[in-house]
Amino acid sequence: MSAELHQEISACQICADHLPHGPRPVVQFSSTARLLIIGQAPGTKVHASGIPWDDDSGDRLREWLGVDKTTFYNPDKIALMPMGFCYPGKAQGGDAPPRKECAPRWHDRVLGTLPKDRLTLLVGTYAQEYYLPHTKKMSMTARVQGWRDYSPEIIPLPHPAWRSAIWMKKNPWFTSEVLPDLRRRVFDTMRS
Template sequence: MNFSPHSKIIIIGQAPGIKVHQTGVPWNDASGDRLRDWMSVSKDEFYDTDLFGIVPMAFCYPGKGKSGDLPPRPECAELWMEKIFKNLTERRLVLLIGQYSQNYFLDDPQENLTERVKNWKSYLPDYFVLPHPSPRNNIWLKKNKWFEKKTLPDLKKQIKKALELT
């Protein structure tokens, strides 16, 4: 968790992975490197809380499952998310990364992640939906080549637009 009331873009991820849990630095792993690349921002910009706020769906590492980390524990978001968002008064865009944040914030639980990401424009101006940038999603990225060709250039434009207003 890393944010201030002045954060312009809020990044809502899942829960910390083991490396992030051990270092205490959010997105301090391969997923974070890919996410920063997707957004075309430096580490310094990414961790500047006047620019970006980082709020996970859960604050602690949920443990290992059969095919990766376990899902974030739902009681965490239920307890804290609304209170946190009330204090993010200068937010201009919220990035919903992965299905857990999308299921929590969006009023379309019947949509799957791929359909949501394809239809990202329908969630603006408040939200931009993304798959999780984890290396575990390389298969999804290979299957959905449109994401890198069409969605990422638009993501970069939305990031720039939200930050230019400062």
């Protein structure tokens, strides 16, 4: 089932007219992946390689999770499903937001292939606002600081872009409290 879905996603052209570099969906999943990471959208480097989180943000995310690249890129263990599967191009001040067509079109079908007893990491504001709509008025920092409120199924995280280093300095509780709990739960999820 997931092989067919992978093929369907690869052929997706829904927002081709709006993608400056054309569709190239970047997503990883299988029916046994109990850790799900919902990120933002590929950047230029990921668009070029076709490998999710193949950039500095990915290195930082793996460090947060305490997993190496071999584990991270094992679809039997970890599903990587961004809010928009294709690189959306540039906007003022950085990359454009994930294409809004993508999550409603594909997410439920990908989620339908995953185990029900999974841990979901919502990485960044786009994923958090979509999957935790009741928190829309909260800041990303407030959501992450209240990470226990979404336990045990969900952990909200900041996007691990370079700016997150500055954010982490201002919010030392993330390193001292959230990261140890995150690593423990990621380890437990993948072990069971």
